[in-house]
Amino acid sequence: PIWGTYMRRIVERYEPQGFPRPPAQQMLEVPEISPFTRLDDALLKELEAAVNTAGFTLLISEEEYWRTSGTFVRQAPDAGTRSPAGSAITVFVSTGTGIAPPLPDVLGEVYQDAAQQLTNAGYLVSREDAVVEEEDSFGRVIAMTPQAGTPLAPDGSEQSRVILRVGVPPPVAPPPTTRPAPPDTTQ
Numbered sequence: 001p002i003w004g005t006y007m008r009r010i011v012e013r014y015e016p017q018g019f020p021r022p023p024a025q026q027m028l029e030v031p032e033i034s035p036f037t038r039l040d041d042a043l044l045k046e047l048e049a050a051v052n053t054a055g056f057t058l059l060i061s062e063e064e065y066w067r068t069s070g071t072f073v074r075q076a077p078d079a080g081t082r083s084p085a086g087s088a089i090t091v092f093v094s095t096g097t098g099i100a101p102p103l104p105d106v107l108g109e110v111y112q113d114a115a116q117q118l119t120n121a122g123y124l125v126s127r128e129d130a131v132v133e134e135e136d137s138f139g140r141v142i143a144m145t146p147q148a149g150t151p152l153a154p155d156g157s158e159q160s161r162v163i164l165r166v167g168v169p170p171p172v173a174p175p176p177t178t179r180p181a182p183p184d185t186t187q
Contacts, residue, residue, distance in 0.1 A: 025084045028055045032079035035072040039093050051089050059090040066153055069096030103162065105148030106141050111166045114141045122154030124161040129168045137167030 031054045036043060039060070051058040065073045071094040077083050104121065106114035115125045130142060143165040146152060154160055 026055075027082040028085050030054075030056070030075075030077050030079055030081050030083050030089060033072065033075045033089070033091055037068065037071050039070040039072075047091065055085045056083070057086065057088045059088045061090050061092050062095045063092040064098045065092075065094035065096070066098040066100040067094040067096065067155070069094055071096075100151040100153040102149045103144075103146060103152045106164070107144060107148065109141050111139055111141055111164060114164060118162055118164075122156055122160065123152070124156065124158065126161060126163045128163055128165045130165045131170050132167035133170065134167070135169070138169055140167055141165065142167045 031050065033047065033051075044060070048058045063073050065071070067073070073092040073094050075092070076090045083089075103123075104117060106117060109117075111127065115127070118125050132138070132142060141164045145163045145165075152160060152162070
């Protein structure tokens with residue numbers, strides 16, 4: 001309290017002067033960091049140069065993720081957004097210790113849709129046909145190996161292969177062959 005009273009008396013003798021407003025901060029578009037599979041010294045220098053050229057600084061942060069250690073996971077802020085010049089772009093890289101995502105459930109889906117969904121997610125897909133009697137199951141996934149929900153890395157490798165069993169109708173039996181009756185020779 002004593003100090004406050006003392007300072008008020010001192011300041012009263014001087015005319016207050018206005019402070020200039022700081023200049024408006026320049027906003028820049030955040031560049032896209034291309035995904036990579038292994039962060040090494042050469043790539044780090046390349047990333048730093050690209051980010052600095054765009055007007056930002058680069059930070060690298062590890063994140064628990066199932067992909068191989070050093071693999072690109074994501075960036076923040078997202079590419080295409082706007083951030084203040086000189087601010088940081090954080091690139092998150094995998095520690096290689098996370099759990100692979102669960103395999104999506106595509107049971108009952110039309111084979112083409114199920115295969116496309118799994119392929120887009122990074123899995124390899126194989127098809128096995130299985131004869132079924134129910135017409136509702138024709139062309140649809142009736143079983144999958146591994147089962148839905150199984151942790152499976154969608155990395156496009158042979159270990160990420162999913163086998164879809166697809167219902168198909170039973171084979172049509174050929175019509176019985178009928179032979180023409182022999183000509184009547186008794187007349």
